[in-house]
Amino acid sequence: MKIVIxxxxxxxSLSAQGVAxxxxxxxxxxxxxxxxxxxxxxxxxxxxxxxxxxxxxGELRHTRVRGPLGAPVDAAWGWLAHNxxxxxxxxxxxxxxxxxxxxxxxxxxxxxxTGELIRAALDAGAQRVILAIGGSATNDGGAGAMQALGVNxxxxxxxxxxxxxxxxxQLAQLDIGGLDPRLAQVRFDIAADVNNPLCGPxxxxxxxxxxxxxxxxxxxxxxxxxxxxxxLCARALGKEVRDEPGSGAAGGLGFAAKxxxxxxxxxxxxxxxxxxxxxxxxxxxxxVITGEGRFDAQTLRGKTPFGVxxxxxxxxxxxxxxAGTLGEGYQALYDHGIDAAFAVTGGPMTLEQAxxxxxxxxxxxxxxxxxxxxxxxxxx
Numbered sequence: 423m424k425i426v427i428x429x430x431x432x433x434x435s436l437s438a439q440g441v442a443x444x445x446x447x448x449x450x451x452x453x454x455x456x457x458x459x460x461x462x463x464x465x466x467x468x469x470x471x472x473x474x475x476x477x478x479x480g481e482l483r484h485t486r487v488r489g490p491l492g493a494p495v496d497a498a499w500g501w502l503a504h505n506x507x508x509x510x511x512x513x514x515x516x517x518x519x520x521x522x523x524x525x526x527x528x529x530x531x532x533x534x535x536t537g538e539l540i541r542a543a544l545d546a547g548a549q550r551v552i553l554a555i556g557g558s559a560t561n562d563g564g565a566g567a568m569q570a571l572g573v574n575x576x577x578x579x580x581x582x583x584x585x586x587x588x589x590x591x592q593l594a595q596l597d598i599g600g601l602d603p604r605l606a607q608v609r610f611d612i613a614a615d616v617n618n619p620l621c622g623p624x625x626x627x628x629x630x631x632x633x634x635x636x637x638x639x640x641x642x643x644x645x646x647x648x649x650x651x652x653x654l655c656a657r658a659l660g661k662e663v664r665d666e667p668g669s670g671a672a673g674g675l676g677f678a679a680k681x682x683x684x685x686x687x688x689x690x691x692x693x694x695x696x697x698x699x700x701x702x703x704x705x706x707x708x709x710v711i712t713g714e715g716r717f718d719a720q721t722l723r724g725k726t727p728f729g730v731x732x733x734x735x736x737x738x739x740x741x742x743x744x745a746g747t748l749g750e751g752y753q754a755l756y757d758h759g760i761d762a763a764f765a766v767t768g769g770p771m772t773l774e775q776a777x778x779x780x781x782x783x784x785x786x787x788x789x790x791x792x793x794x795x796x797x798x799x800x801x802x
Contacts, residue, residue, distance in 0.1 A: 423453055423455070423456040423457065423708050423709075424456070424457040424459065424706060424707045424708050424709075425449060425453075425456055425457070425458055425459070425707065425708060425709045425710070425711060426459045426461060426700075426703050426704050426707045426709070426710045426711070426734075426739075427442045427445050427446055427449075427458060427459065427460050427461065427710075427711050427712075428442070428461040428462075428463045428700060428703075428710060428711070428712045428726075428730045429441040429442055429445065429462070429463060429711070429712050429713040429714065429726070429744070430463050430464055430465060430469065430712075430713065430714040430715075430725070430726035430727070431464070431468065431469040431714075431715070432713075432714070432715040432746050432777070432780055433468065433715045434715075434777055435715070435746070435776075435777040435778075435780040436780050436781065436784075437462070437469055437472055438462035438463055438464060438469050438472065438473050438476075439460075439462045439472065439473070439476050440780075440781070441462070441713060441780075441784060442460040442461070442462050443460065444780070444781045444782075444784035444785050444788070445711055445713070445744060445784050445785070445788040446458045446460055446788075447785045447788070448784065448785035448786060448787065448788025448789040448791075448792065449711075449788050449789070449791075449792050451785075451789050451792070452789055452792035452793055452796060453792055453796070459703050459707070461477065461698050461699075461700050461703050462476050462477065462698075463691065463694055463695070463698070463700070463712070463726045463729075463730060464554070464690065464691070464694050464726065465556070465613075465615040465689070465690040465691040465694070465724065465725050465726045465729065466554045466555060466556045466612075466613035466614045466615050466689075466690020466691070466693065466694075467511075467513070467554065467556025467557050467615060467690065468511070468513060468517075468519070468556065468557050470509065470511050470552075470554035470556075470613060470690065470694060471498065471499060471500040471509050471510075471511050471514075471554070473694055473698065474500055474502075474509050474552075474694060474697050474698065475500045475502075475509070477697065477698035477699070478502055478697060478698070480500050480501055480502040480503070480509070481500070481501045481502075481503065482498055482499075482500060482501075483498065483499055483500070483501050483542075483546075484496050484497065484498050484499075485497055485499065485538065485539055485542040487515045487534075487535035487536075487538040487539060487542075488515070488532070488534045488535040488538065489515065489516070489520045489521075489535055490515075490516045490517070490520050490521055490531040490532060490533075490535070490559040490560055491520075491521060491525065491527070491530070491531060491532075492532070492585065495514075495515065495520055495535065497514040497515040497535060497539055498511075498514055499511070499514065499539055499542070499543070501543075501546060505549070505550065506546075506547055506548055506549040506550065507548065507549070507550040507551070507552065508542075508543035508546065508548040508550070508551045508552070509552045509554065510536070510539045510540065510543065510551060510552065510553050510554065511554045511556075511557075512533065512536040512539075512553060512554065512555045512556075512557075512558055512672055512675060513554075513556060513557035513558060513559075514539070515533075515535030515536045515538065515539050516531070516532070516533045516534075516535050516536045516558055516559060516560050516566075516567075516672075516675075517557045517558055517559055518557055518558065518559045518633075518634065519557065520559060521559045526559060526634050526635035527586075527634075527635045528559075528560070528561040528586075528587065528627075528631050528634035528635050528636040528640065528644060528673070529561070529586050529587060529588040529635075529636065529640055529643075529644065530584075530585055530586035530588065530589075531559045531560045531561065531562065531585075531586060531587075531634065531673075532560060532562050532565075532566035532585035532586055533558070533560045533562055533564055533565070533566040533567040533672070533673070533675050533678075534566035534567065534569060534570045534585065535566075535570075536553075536564075536566070536567045536570075536675065537566060537567035537568060537569065537570025537571045538570050540553075540567065540570070540571060540605075541570060541571060541602065543608075544602060544604045544605070544608065548608055549607070549608060549609065550608065550609045550610075550611070551608055551609070551610050551611070552611045552613055552693055552697075553610060553611065553612050553613065553675070553679055553685065554613045554614075554690060554693075555612060555613070555614050555671050555672035555675050555676060555679075556614060556615055556616075556671075556672070556690065558630075558634075558672035558673050558675065559634055559673075560587070560634070560672065560673040560674075560675065561586075561587040561626060561627055561630070561631055561634055561636065561644050561648075561673035561674065562585070562586055562587040562590065562673060562674065563587060563590060563620065563626075563647075563648045563651045563652070563673070563674030563675075563677055563678055564672075564673075564674050564675035564676070564677055564678020564679060564682075565583070565587075565590060565651060565674075565678065566585055566586075567675060567678060567679075568601075568678050568682050569583075571601060571602050571605065571682075572598075572600035572601040572602050573596070573597070573598055573600065573601055573682065574595070574596070574597035574598075574599070574600055575593055575595070575596055575597075576593075576594060576595040576597075577592040577593065577594050577595075578592070578594040580595070587627070587644045587647055587648060587673065587674070588640070588643060588644060588647055589647075590647040590648065590650060590651040591643065591646065591647040591650055593650060593651060593654055596654045596655065596657075596658045597658075598658055598659070598682070601682065605682075605683055608683075609686075610679055610683045610684065610685035610686070611685060611686050611688055611693055612668060612671065612676055612679050612680070612685045612686065612687045612688065613688060613689075613690035613693040613694065614668055614671040614672070614676060614687065614688075614689070614690050615689065615690050615691070615723060615724045615725055616668070616670070616671050616723065616724075617667035617668050617671075617687075617723075617724070618630075618667075618668070618669075618670030618671065619664060619665045619666070619667070619669050619670050620648055620649075620652055620663075620664040620665070620669040620670045620674050620676075620677045621645055621648055621649045621652065621664055621670075622645070624670070625645060625648070625670045626644075626645075626648065626669075626670035626671075626672075626673050626674045626677075627641045627642075627644040627645040627648060627673075628641055628645060629670070630670075630673060631644055631673075634673070648674055648677075649664075651674075652664040652677065655677075655678075655681050655682075659681055659682070661681065663677060663680045663681050664677060666680060666687070667687060668680075668687035671687075689724040689729060690724070691724060691725065691726050691728070691729030691730070692729060695729060695730070695733060700730065700733055701733050701736075701737075704733055704734050704737050704739055705737055707734075707737070707739045708739070709739065709740055709741075709742065709795065710730060710731075710734040710739050710740070710741045710742070711741075711742050711743075711744060711788070711791070712726060712727045712730040712731070712741060712742075712743055712744075713727065713743050713744040713745050714726055714727055714743075714745055714746070715745065715746040715747070716745065716746060716747050716749050717743055717745035717746075717747070717748055717749065717752050717755070717763055718748070718749025718750055718751055718752045719749070719750060719751025719752065719754055720749075721752070721755055722754060722755065722758065727741075727743050727745075727755065727760065728755065728758060728759075731755070731758055731759030731760050732758070732759060734759060735758075735759035740761045741759055741760050741761055742760075742761060742762045742763070742764070742791060743755070743760055743762070743763040743764070744763075744764055744765075744766060744784060744787050744788065744791070745763060745764070745765055745766070746765070746766055746767075746776060746780070747765055747767075748763055748764075748765045764787055764790075764791065765787075766780065766783035766784055766786075766787050767783060768783075768786075
């Protein structure tokens with residue numbers, strides 16, 4: 423019996439590695455002789471660096487950069503020396519996790535610190551940079567990151583543009599002459615779990631601005647400012663990417679990475695799966711167990727269980743999901759390679775309790791699943 427355990431993290435509770443270990447412990451109670459292959463996963467958001475480094479034996483590095491509101495923060499990023507690849511979670515420098523709820527302001531938050539992390543990767547000699555761009559606190563179209571990399575943005579008076587997406591409405595001059603020349607020698611891959619365009623009703627400002635502190639009026643202003651930024655970028659760069667899938671990811675950082683860095687957009691779970699060797703692990707497996715904190719219809723947008731199921735399906739391996747909660751519409755995943763789904767809780771419990779007791783709950787649920795699976799095998 424070979425079982426591949428490939429979950430995402432349970433937010434505010436356990437890392438993907440912790441989830442995988444708890445599930446493996448539960449399975450081992452029933453199948454001590456089974457081969458349990460742990461492949462911690464992520465989809466481009468929180469935990470991406472940790473999952474990749476755990477699988478690839480990489481190095482965790484730290485760089486002091488500007489946070490989303492300008493205060494310095496210590497941001498971690500990953501380094502794979504064998505292929506000179508840097509893994510950068512933009513949320514480490516420019517994420518919501520860096521801003522208390524009462525201080526979130528999509529109008530002025532900046533991706534400048536993410537640009538500083540990219541610069542640190544260049545200094546290390548990176549030949550490939552993977553930008554995991556989930557969990558952003560920003561809505562500046564990636565302008566701050568590009569400023570950190572040498573792009574000059576000025577208003578009509580020739581003054582350097584203030585940080586944030588709203589200031590882009592005042593942008594009059596865009597000069598790419600100072601863009602770091604090393605960028606042209608590096609392959610950039612965007613790992614994200616959203617495919618929104620930059621502007622419009624499904625764009626960065628409209629869909630994600632409110633959770634970053636933008637009022638309805640500010641959403642409109644930000645959307646117009648990003649459109650103005652995109653106009654000037656198209657003139658300066660000679661290409662138009664605002665409507666491409668993923669350009670609206672991370673408040674438009676996806677747009678800037680495509681426009682200025684030639685980045686390729688991939689579903690984050692696909693990037694992680696490639697690096698951790700998930701397809702090879704699934705070959706010859708009898709079962710795959712995956713999971714995430716909340717399993718619902720949104721999982722279809724490219725979150726970890728959906729991506730894991732696509733790979734398992736190619737190899738004809740059944741997939742079971744263990745989730746913190748089963749949300750509305752989760753049954754739709756049964757048409758996309760998921761064979762069964764279970765919530766960890768067996769009865770009424772607060773979110774705080776569930777988070778605190780997640781290791782035990784995961785072990786128990788995995789043990790239950792193993793017992794049912796073993797019983798089904800006996801009756802075949």
